Amino acid sequence: MSRPHLWKVAFVAALAALPWIIAGRLSLSIFLFIGLSSLLAVGLSLLGGAAGQISLGQAAFYGIGAYTSALTTLRLGVSPWIAFPLSGAVAALAAFLLGRPIFMLRGHYLVLGTLAFNIIVDVLIRSLQTLTGGPTGLTGIPAFRVGAVVVAGDRVYYFATWSLVMLALWLGRNLIDSRIGRALAAVRASEVVAVTLGINPVYYKARLFAFSAALAGLAGSLYVHYLSFVSPSPFAFEFSIAVLVMSVIGGIAHLPGAVLGAAIVTLLRELLRDVLPRFFRGGASAEYEIVFFGLLLAAVVVLAPGGAWPFVARLLGLAPPRPSTDAPPTIARAAQTAVAGASAALDHGAGPGNHSTRATGVPVATTAAPAGVLLSINGLEKRFGGLQAVRRLSFTVRAGEMYAIIGPNGAGKTTAFNLISGVLRPTDGTITLEGQRIDTLPAFGVASLGVARTFQTPRVFADLSVLENVLVGLHRHLRAGFVPCMLGLAGDEETSATHGAMAVLRQVGLAHRAGEPAGALPFGQQRQLEIARALATRPRLLLLDEPASGLSATERAALVTLIRRIRDRGVTVLLVEHDVRLVMGLADRVLVLNHGERIAEDVPANVQRDPQVVGAYLGEERT
Amino acid sequence: MTLEQQIAQFVASGLVNGAIYALLGLGLVVIYSVTRVVNVAQGEFAALGALVAASLVARGLPYWLAIVIAIAATAVTGAGMHRFAIRPARKATALTLLIISIAVHLTLRGILLILWGTDPYSLPPFSVGPPLRLAGAVLNRQSLWVIGAALVILAGSYVFFTRTIHGKALRACAVNPTAARLYGIDVNAMAMQAFALAGALGGAAGVLITPLTLATYDMGLILGLKGFVGAVVVGFASYPWTVAACFAFGVVESLGAGLISSAYRDAIAFGVLVAVLLWRALAAAMEGTLVSEEQAQE
Numbered sequence A: 001m002s003r004p005h006l007w008k009v010a011f012v013a014a015l016a017a018l019p020w021i022i023a024g025r026l027s028l029s030i031f032l033f034i035g036l037s038s039l040l041a042v043g044l045s046l047l048g049g050a051a052g053q054i055s056l057g058q059a060a061f062y063g064i065g066a067y068t069s070a071l072t073t074l075r076l077g078v079s080p081w082i083a084f085p086l087s088g089a090v091a092a093l094a095a096f097l098l099g100r101p102i103f104m105l106r107g108h109y110l111v112l113g114t115l116a117f118n119i120i121v122d123v124l125i126r127s128l129q130t131l132t133g134g135p136t137g138l139t140g141i142p143a144f145r146v147g148a149v150v151v152a153g154d155r156v157y158y159f160a161t162w163s164l165v166m167l168a169l170w171l172g173r174n175l176i177d178s179r180i181g182r183a184l185a186a187v188r189a190s191e192v193v194a195v196t197l198g199i200n201p202v203y204y205k206a207r208l209f210a211f212s213a214a215l216a217g218l219a220g221s222l223y224v225h226y227l228s229f230v231s232p233s234p235f236a237f238e239f240s241i242a243v244l245v246m247s248v249i250g251g252i253a254h255l256p257g258a259v260l261g262a263a264i265v266t267l268l269r270e271l272l273r274d275v276l277p278r279f280f281r282g283g284a285s286a287e288y289e290i291v292f293f294g295l296l297l298a299a300v301v302v303l304a305p306g307g308a309w310p311f312v313a314r315l316l317g318l319a320p321p322r323p324s325t326d327a328p329p330t331i332a333r334a335a336q337t338a339v340a341g342a343s344a345a346l347d348h349g350a351g352p353g354n355h356s357t358r359a360t361g362v363p364v365a366t367t368a369a370p371a372g373v374l375l376s377i378n379g380l381e382k383r384f385g386g387l388q389a390v391r392r393l394s395f396t397v398r399a400g401e402m403y404a405i406i407g408p409n410g411a412g413k414t415t416a417f418n419l420i421s422g423v424l425r426p427t428d429g430t431i432t433l434e435g436q437r438i439d440t441l442p443a444f445g446v447a448s449l450g451v452a453r454t455f456q457t458p459r460v461f462a463d464l465s466v467l468e469n470v471l472v473g474l475h476r477h478l479r480a481g482f483v484p485c486m487l488g489l490a491g492d493e494e495t496s497a498t499h500g501a502m503a504v505l506r507q508v509g510l511a512h513r514a515g516e517p518a519g520a521l522p523f524g525q526q527r528q529l530e531i532a533r534a535l536a537t538r539p540r541l542l543l544l545d546e547p548a549s550g551l552s553a554t555e556r557a558a559l560v561t562l563i564r565r566i567r568d569r570g571v572t573v574l575l576v577e578h579d580v581r582l583v584m585g586l587a588d589r590v591l592v593l594n595h596g597e598r599i600a601e602d603v604p605a606n607v608q609r610d611p612q613v614v615g616a617y618l619g620e621e622r623t
Numbered sequence B: 001m002t003l004e005q006q007i008a009q010f011v012a013s014g015l016v017n018g019a020i021y022a023l024l025g026l027g028l029v030v031i032y033s034v035t036r037v038v039n040v041a042q043g044e045f046a047a048l049g050a051l052v053a054a055s056l057v058a059r060g061l062p063y064w065l066a067i068v069i070a071i072a073a074t075a076v077t078g079a080g081m082h083r084f085a086i087r088p089a090r091k092a093t094a095l096t097l098l099i100i101s102i103a104v105h106l107t108l109r110g111i112l113l114i115l116w117g118t119d120p121y122s123l124p125p126f127s128v129g130p131p132l133r134l135a136g137a138v139l140n141r142q143s144l145w146v147i148g149a150a151l152v153i154l155a156g157s158y159v160f161f162t163r164t165i166h167g168k169a170l171r172a173c174a175v176n177p178t179a180a181r182l183y184g185i186d187v188n189a190m191a192m193q194a195f196a197l198a199g200a201l202g203g204a205a206g207v208l209i210t211p212l213t214l215a216t217y218d219m220g221l222i223l224g225l226k227g228f229v230g231a232v233v234v235g236f237a238s239y240p241w242t243v244a245a246c247f248a249f250g251v252v253e254s255l256g257a258g259l260i261s262s263a264y265r266d267a268i269a270f271g272v273l274v275a276v277l278l279w280r281a282l283a284a285a286m287e288g289t290l291v292s293e294e295q296a297q298e
Helices: A003-021 A029-051 A058-075 A080-102 A107-125 A153-179 A178-188 A190-194 A201-227 A239-249 A254-281 A285-305 A309-315 A329-340 A344-348 A353-359 A413-420 A443-446 A466-477 A480-488 A489-510 A522-534 A553-568 A582-585 A604-609 A612-617 B003-035 B041-059 B063-089 B094-116 B141-161 B165-175 B178-182 B187-212 B220-233 B239-259 B262-287
Strands: A373-384 A388-400 A403-408 A428-433 A450-455 A541-545 A572-576 A589-595 A595-601 B133-136 B137-139
Touching: A003 A153, A029 A153, A029 A178, A029 A201, A029 A254, A058 A080, A058 A201, A058 A239, A080 A582, A080 B262, A107 A239, A107 B041, A107 B133, A107 B262, A153 A178, A153 A201, A153 A254, A153 A480, A178 A190, A178 A201, A178 A480, A178 A489, A190 A201, A190 A443, A239 A285, A239 A329, A239 A450, A254 A285, A254 A309, A254 A480, A285 A612, A285 B063, A285 B094, A344 A450, A344 A604, A353 A541, A373 A572, A373 A604, A373 B187, A388 A403, A388 A413, A388 A428, A388 A572, A403 A413, A403 A428, A403 A582, A403 B003, A413 A450, A413 A541, A413 A572, A428 A604, A443 A450, A443 B003, A450 A522, A466 A489, A466 A522, A480 A604, A489 A522, A489 A553, A522 A541, A522 A553, A553 A572, A582 A604, A589 A604, A589 A612, A595 A604, A595 A612, A604 A612, A604 B141, A612 B165, B003 B041, B003 B137, B003 B165, B003 B187, B003 B220, B003 B239, B041 B094, B041 B187, B041 B220, B063 B094, B063 B187, B137 B141, B141 B187, B178 B187, B178 B239, B187 B220, B220 B239, B220 B262, B239 B262
Parallel strands: A403 A572, A403 A589, A450 A541, A541 A572
Antiparallel strands: A373 A388, A373 A428, A589 A595, B133 B137
């Protein structure tokens, strides 16, 4: 057995034996509360580590779960066995309805929204006296029953709570290791790039937030059935802050850290309750906890931003703990097999086996009629304040064509790319892909129609491995949903995706560096990786933004070969490039932009002779 | 009282609160626009200013001097927050900066608790005299002081940001820090000044409101959060519109609490915050952009 597994078994064994170890000396309830807090903190760490967002509403969802259970069992006579899952569901639904729109705003509005939400929930619980019993709360909440046996006592709830904690850790770990965890890591690294690969960040963040709230809701339900009464005080937003302190102290990027943090904070709190009253004048010692936790939080953020878990992990001799962004072992293993079984799948652009052919949602494009218009730009305009970046731009790109846009710096080439890929909204004009308007779609919608792009300065996900970068490109062809990913049921799909990704890496000649972090690649290879990532989306239209800039002569030659091959496979290529010689050798047609306006469009030979073009480039007087 | 009179009264007290929120909201937006920090500790500046002023007045210092010292103290605290908490982590992610601001909020609140305890402190009104009647509403003199002083401070800020080279440099940092640095503006110094200014604005808010409500160590969070409402309405983008939104929010909150139930005052206030967030999200969804132009250009 490996060392991490040994520690896991030891930890679970210690937890299981704890009630008998401490029997007669310590109250078990404190360890039960650590478990309940752990559920809240694991939810928050999952949200923080994977989605890069924090919520100050965990206490509110805890309260929603608690009161859902209390009210349905007391007032409606519902069985606790039904009330329990219902509590999680209600909390999750509330979080989803709150989070889904707020995530549309990006930024850190979730903190404000959840803080406000927590205060609202607190006020409502205290004020809706006829329903909730107000500040005094509700008593006589029924316990779980099996037949005629009442489930009660510290031990049963202790085991139930900690089983749930273990389950939450397992589900969270699976999610982080899945395509969804990878997609969220990509969003954290660069939201712009992630959306151009077809990832909808809001979709996953909202579900993750709902899951974290569900954990809190379930904890709340266990809490009230354990105590058999409920009052508003544990659900005030101060407890949300305490949960944040737990997550941060434990290390918000590490799920086990959440449990560690919950233990540290809960035990310290007990200790302070004994110690503080001796130092401070009467009554307010609970208030002084805030001071302590504020200082503790500040100290951790400044001195050890990674939290306590990395230290503990080192102490236990575990490999330096993987932050949630690192390659999961399953993928590394799959990568090895993929390399070993390198097949001739290369020229088909897809991995071996039926699986990846099936996963090829969009065919590798030879089917499109060669003469058909793929992309049509009509009267496109983009203004940034007073600057007109693109002016009345119209052109069409035929399916299978290699179409180049050239022009001096500031001509509006990159802006045109941003408009086509949906990263920017045009001020006016339309963009259609095979007759479908795409200028109104969000960037991930454009990507899902088969438009992929690269960036002027390569923007690889530096902390992800080379292979994972390509896997993010494959994301939109993978099907495993949120629940299968959490249950770890997506292994087959991951394996075949890894094969597919390796095949793409071989095409660009990067297969040998699959396991390295993308940020460690030299510049030229980062460009290749970006192309590989775009190819992995299996595009119909590939937008290459100055793919040759910064490359050596050898690298350029390789790039030309690669672009030709891509195009020969039927992918339509739209190229922005400064290297005029390269463009003239590659493109079927060339569009010349200057000051956001089209000044010429023709086959390369004619464009080179166009006096306006020569004028724009060399500043010669027009005749 | 007739309903009209009641409404006039609610509107008047809403404007008084709105003036306080505007001072806090402006501070929040100044900090955010220059440093991209969501300053959860903004309300603590108000609590600090209020408590310092109350203590100094209680010790017999002239009222005006106590106010000057209190506002200076909050400005220094703001600058200190930047120097010792934000600046060391300025390369950190937005998430870390946010957690730091929460930590500062808790720490400041804790320091206030240790120094002042849980008792409420009071300040005398700035001037004494019978309340004034205005369009059916009865306003005590302090309320007028709050609105008047806030308007003077906000107008002063407006002149500062639009007419002085210093204010323009601050705005330049907000619009484009890189370009500002290339023009020789010390972005770090500007960030510290933004914090100092926000601290002073918060301190002024605390001093102004205390004669009406008393000051406690924990008054900051709710006040600061309410300042956020105006800032969120305009997406932390525009100084004057933040101020306008804060006044409007004060009135809505006061009307809501007055006409529905004052027990739900905070629920109504933060319900407005959530509603504003949802409304802005809906607008963003209609527009369809998931990526800001700023990000696209990076």
